[in-house]
Amino acid sequence: MTISALSYVRLEMRDPSEWQRFGEQVLGFAGRPAENCAVRGTLCLAMDAMPFRYLIEPGDADRFAAAGWECADADAYGHVVGALQEAGALVRLGTDVEAGSRGAADLAFGVDPSGNAFELCHGRTSNDASFNSPIDGLRFVTGAMGLGHAVLPAPEFAATDAFYRDVLGFGVSDELTLPPPAEGAPEQRIHFLHADNPRHHSVGLCNFPAPNGVVHLMAEVDSLDNVGACLDRAKAAEAPIVASLGRHLNDGMVSFYMLAPGGIPIEYGYDGRQFDWSVFEPTRSTVGDIWGHEYNFPG
Ligand SMILES: [Fe+2]
Structure with a gap:
């Protein structure tokens, strides 16, 4: 990788x-x-x-x-x-x-x-300044695992999937197929790919478009309380909540989704599983969530 x-x-x-x-x-x-x-x-x-x-x-x-x-x-x-x-x-x-x-x-x-x-x-170098969140006691799970993940629109699905694997060198974690969102629509496919770090996926590729260029971005925090407190802050700020609290099947993340300014969907989560790729077998799923995550994305 x-x-x-x-x-x-x-x-x-x-x-x-x-x-x-x-x-x-x-x-x-x-x-x-x-x-x-x-x-x-x-x-x-x-x-x-x-x-x-x-x-x-x-x-x-x-x-x-x-x-x-x-x-x-x-x-x-x-x-x-x-x-x-x-x-x-x-x-x-x-x-x-x-x-x-x-x-x-x-x-x-x-x-x-x-x-x-x-x-x-x-060769990105870190600042001398240590990180202090404006929210007391908040820490993000980042470091070698990067900022989280990005799920991107990939209407040219097969070519884009091959590009991330063969040219950029990502590994396959999970291939998810979901029923069509509406009658006559194609089934939804999302391929989750990992980089050279233990996070389940650093990129997800979807076979459908996204109006503002991204399906969602994910940030992971260090406790469930920090997810719940953010949900309270998002509601107080009247940010649209576009998926209720839930746990994903493939990466185990407990999260909710909100729309940030400009309509950028942000997944905010905790408890993502970490993997040893040398012994990992890629999976194929037909279910995205263990519980929760009632989706209400615009469009
Ligand atoms: Fe995600």
Whole structure:
């Protein structure tokens, strides 16, 4: 495996200040000034000692802009850049300034067969500042496992699935098939893929589109109480709750889903299982949840 973790995500927002409020007061991220960022008004949201895990840039639309995949070292990075070039998926190499704005040693830009933009980096260094959530006692489960996971629309399903496995080097964790959401619609398929860390999946690929570029992003906290307290804060902030509390079958996560500003769905969870991939057998599921997770996503 060549990708070590989902290191960061970039969102484009018409009003980044809404995300600052929501990120700090509901999610418990720590807002930091963006350093070395070319885009004025860019906001960094930290979940740990990394300079940021969410980069919110001002733009014309509210949308998911890119997933930031990190490689363990320069060798792994070089290998993936070569594979992207061969696959015709490398958009360009980043400049030193762009890499610096991510806190990384090197940066490349790519696009997958469904049109999802992504970035590739290595050598991200953490800040001197230790992480202090604005919410007392809140800690995120991150470190080598990255910020959590991103579930992405992949209408070009077979080609995108093959790309993440064969070019980026992800491993298969679970292939989920769900009944059609409406009569005449195709069955829903989600493939859950892991990077080189114990988290069950760092990326999920869906055979259906998502209007703002992402099906959901997941953040994991260190206790069930911290999930419940966030649910209270989300309700107080009148954020739409788009899935009730529940436990997923494949990664065991107890979570709920809310819409953050710009309609970005966020899964907020605890108790995700961790795996030893050397002895793991990929699974095929037809059920997404053990209990709960009554879904009410728009559209
Ligand atoms: Fe998820």
